[in-house]
Amino acid sequence: MNKIAVGLGTRQHALQQLANEQFDLLVIGGGITGVGIAQDAAARGLKTALVEQRDFAIGTSSRSSKLIHGGLRYLAQGDFRVTYESCAERALLQELAPHLVKPTSFLIPVYRWGYHLQLAIGLWLYDVVSRLKNSVPHQRLDIATAASYAPGLQTAGLHCGYLYHDCQTSDARLVLEVAKSAVAQGAVVANYLEVVNLLHQQAPNNSPVCGALVRDFHSQAEFAIQAKVVVNATGVWLDKVRQFDEPQTAAKVRPAKGVHIVIAADRIPTKCALLFESSANDHRSVFFIPWYEGIVIGTTDTEYQGDLANPQAEDHDIAYILHAVNQVFPQAQLTPQDVKSSYAGLRPLINEGNKSTKDISREHKIFISPHGLVSIAGGKLTTYRRMAQNLLDEITPLLRQKGINPGASRTDQLYLSGFSTELALTTLENSVLTQAKELNLPAPIAQHLVADYGTQAVAILELIRQNPRLATPLVSDLPFIQAEVVYSAMVEQATTIDDIVSRRTRINFFDPVGGEKAAAVIKALLE
Numbered sequence: 001m002n003k004i005a006v007g008l009g010t011r012q013h014a015l016q017q018l019a020n021e022q023f024d025l026l027v028i029g030g031g032i033t034g035v036g037i038a039q040d041a042a043a044r045g046l047k048t049a050l051v052e053q054r055d056f057a058i059g060t061s062s063r064s065s066k067l068i069h070g071g072l073r074y075l076a077q078g079d080f081r082v083t084y085e086s087c088a089e090r091a092l093l094q095e096l097a098p099h100l101v102k103p104t105s106f107l108i109p110v111y112r113w114g115y116h117l118q119l120a121i122g123l124w125l126y127d128v129v130s131r132l133k134n135s136v137p138h139q140r141l142d143i144a145t146a147a148s149y150a151p152g153l154q155t156a157g158l159h160c161g162y163l164y165h166d167c168q169t170s171d172a173r174l175v176l177e178v179a180k181s182a183v184a185q186g187a188v189v190a191n192y193l194e195v196v197n198l199l200h201q202q203a204p205n206n207s208p209v210c211g212a213l214v215r216d217f218h219s220q221a222e223f224a225i226q227a228k229v230v231v232n233a234t235g236v237w238l239d240k241v242r243q244f245d246e247p248q249t250a251a252k253v254r255p256a257k258g259v260h261i262v263i264a265a266d267r268i269p270t271k272c273a274l275l276f277e278s279s280a281n282d283h284r285s286v287f288f289i290p291w292y293e294g295i296v297i298g299t300t301d302t303e304y305q306g307d308l309a310n311p312q313a314e315d316h317d318i319a320y321i322l323h324a325v326n327q328v329f330p331q332a333q334l335t336p337q338d339v340k341s342s343y344a345g346l347r348p349l350i351n352e353g354n355k356s357t358k359d360i361s362r363e364h365k366i367f368i369s370p371h372g373l374v375s376i377a378g379g380k381l382t383t384y385r386r387m388a389q390n391l392l393d394e395i396t397p398l399l400r401q402k403g404i405n406p407g408a409s410r411t412d413q414l415y416l417s418g419f420s421t422e423l424a425l426t427t428l429e430n431s432v433l434t435q436a437k438e439l440n441l442p443a444p445i446a447q448h449l450v451a452d453y454g455t456q457a458v459a460i461l462e463l464i465r466q467n468p469r470l471a472t473p474l475v476s477d478l479p480f481i482q483a484e485v486v487y488s489a490m491v492e493q494a495t496t497i498d499d500i501v502s503r504r505t506r507i508n509f510f511d512p513v514g515g516e517k518a519a520a521v522i523k524a525l526l527e
């Protein structure tokens with residue numbers, strides 16, 4: 001098993017360290033924001049811990065549109081800084097994790113003159129902003145060429161098309177790889193540990209925060225983690241954790257729900273992803289993104305006041321998306337029966353008073369309480385690294401007050417777990433394909449292993465070499481195999497069936513019924 005790297009470390013060992021050691025920094029929240037901060041802090045030399053109440057990425061960070069993008073839409077809102085920073089991060093992440101952050105072309109069909117004008121200016125600006133970052137410029141397409149990218153596209157009323165370029169990823173897998181990168185820099189991380197209170201140096205709570213009380217979801221045992229500084233990166237749960245420190249504090253976060261549906265790839269085959277305007281009066285942008293064996297389509301943007309842990313895609317959300325697709329692909333006549341799965345995520349937007357959620361800036365904000373609790377909200381999957389860097393820079397005076405001297409941020413030079421310069425991506429792909437052939441593993445499975453695990457694909461092949469039965473797919477027609485369950489349990493702190501079907505593999509997005517049928521096999525492999 002020596003080909004398996006340390007990964008996240010075992011949960012049991014992490015629990016012992018968390019209970020017995022003193023940390024410089026404790027990060028609460030194992031979404032992309034939290035793991036990014038843990039990586040940046042550990043790489044600056046801070047003794048860093050991170051706890052996640054359920055599984056890594058279980059919140060918004062596994063329910064996104066899965067794009068690493070400049071954010072064309074933010075230009076229309078005049079948010080040049082967000083777009084510039086996002087384009088810069090997009091370029092950097094393609095270098096640091098090329099297996100996981102893949103260039104993707106988007107066709108935009110244009111049916112409205114107002115939209116045409118807006119796009120012509122927006123895409124030009126998008127190129128100007130991202131050209132500095134090695135991106136491919138957009139193209140204007142005539143009707144026939146646009147339709148050749150997306151057979152079945154509504155051509156009646158079509159003015160033209162535009163082709164532009166962004167990147168896509170597998171969001172939860174990105175979170176896991178950043179978390180592993182944090183551990184590689186010395187961080188201690190554990191999932192299924194909920195912060196149920198904060199520790200203050202003196203009771204009552206009017207003195208500096210010095211750690212947190214956590215509850216183990218599996219055993220229900222509680223213990224304290226001592227840390228000189230605590231960072232609250234809990235997304236839409238931000239205010240709940242802030243209230244452990246300041247019970248009367250006003251809400252900083254305003255959750256906005258976004259729904260996606262997933263359909264089978266063969267329902268609407270296209271040569272690229274699409275971005276189109278919804279035909280509803282809101283002219284909302286709808287992404288249509290081929291992903292693994294399906295197409296992810298969304299999203300909506302509505303106020304949300306319900307259960308933060310279980311936002312649901314309602315029938316009317318799904319109907320909105322189906323209607324938008326059927327306007328652009330009229331022959332498809334999609335119905336709710338075509339929906340393989342749907343999911344809802346909550347944007348942790350900054351509370352900006354009366355603004356509509358779609359008009360709120362996607363910039364992040366950092367708040368430091370009088371007792372030194374550091375909270376961060378807003379931002380995007382794409383900009384996680386820069387958010388982390390900003391946060392650590394901003395709290396450097398606070399850290400110095402506590403006798404900690406952080407170094408400069410290094411995350412722009414650190415390859416993410418699963419990639420290294422020693423091996424070009426194509427060399428890795430060829431090597432994994434050759435080894436997979438020797439093990440009679442079909443090429444699409446080998447390609448999936450490289451895309452999701454990078455260099456760690458070799459470790460998964462090693463498991464199969466030791467036990468060939470592990471090459472068996474968990475669900476027919478999907479590339480996810482039994483060896484991934486064993487790997488996830490050993491290296492990625494996976495303990496439940498949902499950890500496997502929703503976030504280590506993405507089975508639940510394409511075949512939730514198949515995922516249920518595979519539950520017994522997964523359970524046995526986890527034990």
Ligand SMILES: Cc1cc2nc3c(=O)[nH]c(=O)nc-3n(C[C@H](O)[C@H](O)[C@H](O)COP(=O)(O)OP(=O)(O)OC[C@H]3O[C@@H](n4cnc5c(N)ncnc54)[C@H](O)[C@@H]3O)c2cc1C
Pocket residue numbers: 028029030031032033034051052053054055056057058059060061062063064065066067068069193194195196233234235236237241256257258259299344345346347348378379380381382383
């Ligand atoms: C529909 C939708 C589509 C999006 N698409 C994109 C996109 O394509 N590209 C992009 O760049 N961005 C996108 N975003 C934005 C992006 O997904 C979010 O900004 C990002 O995932 C937020 O990450 P986070 O870590 O702040 O929050 P979360 O991922 O929600 O993480 C917070 C974590 O804190 C944990 N937690 C909460 N309370 C506690 C506690 N007491 N103790 C321990 N842990 C706790 C939670 O369980 C959770 O895992 C999208 C957002 C939505 C909603």
